[in-house]
Amino acid sequence: MAAFPAVLQSEWTKLRTVRSTAWTLAPAFVATVGLGALITTLANNNFDDFAPDNSPFDATGTAFAGIILGEIAMVVFGVLAIGNEYSSGMIRVSLAAVPQRITLLAGKAVVVCALALAVSLVTVFTAFFLGQALLGGHSVGIGDPHVLRAVFGAAGYLTMICLFSAGVTAMLHNQTLALGVLVPFFFLLSPILSAVPKVKSVAHYFPDYAGQRMFLVYQESGQPYGPGTGFAVCLAWTLAALAGGALVLRGRDA
Numbered sequence: 590m591a592a593f594p595a596v597l598q599s600e601w602t603k604l605r606t607v608r609s610t611a612w613t614l615a616p617a618f619v620a621t622v623g624l625g626a627l628i629t630t631l632a633n634n635n636f637d638d639f640a641p642d643n644s645p646f647d648a649t650g651t652a653f654a655g656i657i658l659g660e661i662a663m664v665v666f667g668v669l670a671i672g673n674e675y676s677s678g679m680i681r682v683s684l685a686a687v688p689q690r691i692t693l694l695a696g697k698a699v700v701v702c703a704l705a706l707a708v709s710l711v712t713v714f715t716a717f718f719l720g721q722a723l724l725g726g727h728s729v730g731i732g733d734p735h736v737l738r739a740v741f742g743a744a745g746y747l748t749m750i751c752l753f754s755a756g757v758t759a760m761l762h763n764q765t766l767a768l769g770v771l772v773p774f775f776f777l778l779s780p781i782l783s784a785v786p787k788v789k790s791v792a793h794y795f796p797d798y799a800g801q802r803m804f805l806v807y808q809e810s811g812q813p814y815g816p817g818t819g820f821a822v823c824l825a826w827t828l829a830a831l832a833g834g835a836l837v838l839r840g841r842d843a
Contacts, residue, residue: 596687596696603674604700610669614708617662617747622716624655629720636727648729649739649806652720656743656804659712660797663705663747664771667754670701671834672764690838694759698752698831705751709744713804716743735806742803742816749827750775753796756827759834796826 604610632651674680687693717740721728729736758767775797782792792798793813802812802819814822 593692593696596692597699599683599686600696600700604670604704607673610666610673611704613662613666613669614704615662617659617666617708618712618715620662621653621655621659621712622719624658625652625716625720626655626723628652628654629723633724633727645807646727647806648721648724648727649717649736650804651724652717653713653743653804655716656713656747656801660747660750660775661772663709663751664754664775665768666705667701667751668758668764668767668771671697671755671758672767675758675762676764691835694831694835694838698755701755702748702752706744706748709747712747713740713743729806738816739804739806742805742820745820746800746803746823749800749823750796753827753830756830756832756834760830760837762837794822796823799823799826 629648629651636646674683683693684690687696717731721730731737731740754767754771757771758764761767761770774795779792779795779797782795783789783798790813799819799822802814803816803823805816805819808815
């Protein structure tokens with residue numbers, strides 16, 4: 590039986606040596622920070638157009654405007670981190686070295702989670718502090734009420750989206766198919782359903798919508814739930830995807 594620390598070391602080595610996979614995290618930083626800087630600059634220069642009429646201006650959420658692009662890179666990283674071994678056939682070698690399939694998937698998930706969380710924390714803190722600097726007199730401090738929670742919530746959201754994508758890829762055993770499912774789900778199906786009155790209540794419990802509640806400083810009027818419930822819903826989707834991946838891996842040949 591392979592020891593779990595050895596599995597972690599092996600998975601880290603595989604992920605680190607396939608540079609194309611690791612480098613997919615760079616666009617998450619660039620897109621999130623870059624677009625956030627652009628939006629906060631526009632907000633500061635055109636504050637009357639950005640400030641809502643009946644609720645306080647969310648300076649933290651404005652700095653995180655680029656997360657919608659950053660999550661694309663996180664989805665791709667989660668898919669490639671699991672799917673590369675299936676596309677290359679190396680999964681058979683991994684299973685021969687670690688016959689305990691759940692242990693193998695757990696090792697992959699822990700390594701992916703650690704790297705995604707580290708990048709996410711650097712990304713969101715950079716986006717926050719740069720955004721507040723660009724907002725000038727409209728900025729908030731990290732110690733203001735609910736702000737630090739929102740910053741960590743943004744990092745948690747990006748990390749869970751990555752793990753969710755990894756779990757879906759483990760279920761499908763094909764990175765092209767996984768991307769073909771995940772990208773339309775997050776960037777077409779979910780936004781479209783959110784705009785349709787009769788079904789938008791269903792879309793409110795999709796992982797992207799729920800996760801985006803996690804970095805709200807102020808709960809918006811008319812929204813169905815706040816950050817705590819958003820975290821629970823997003824976590825449930827993530828755990829369900831990983832559990833589904835584990836079930837498929839146990840019952841299906843590589």
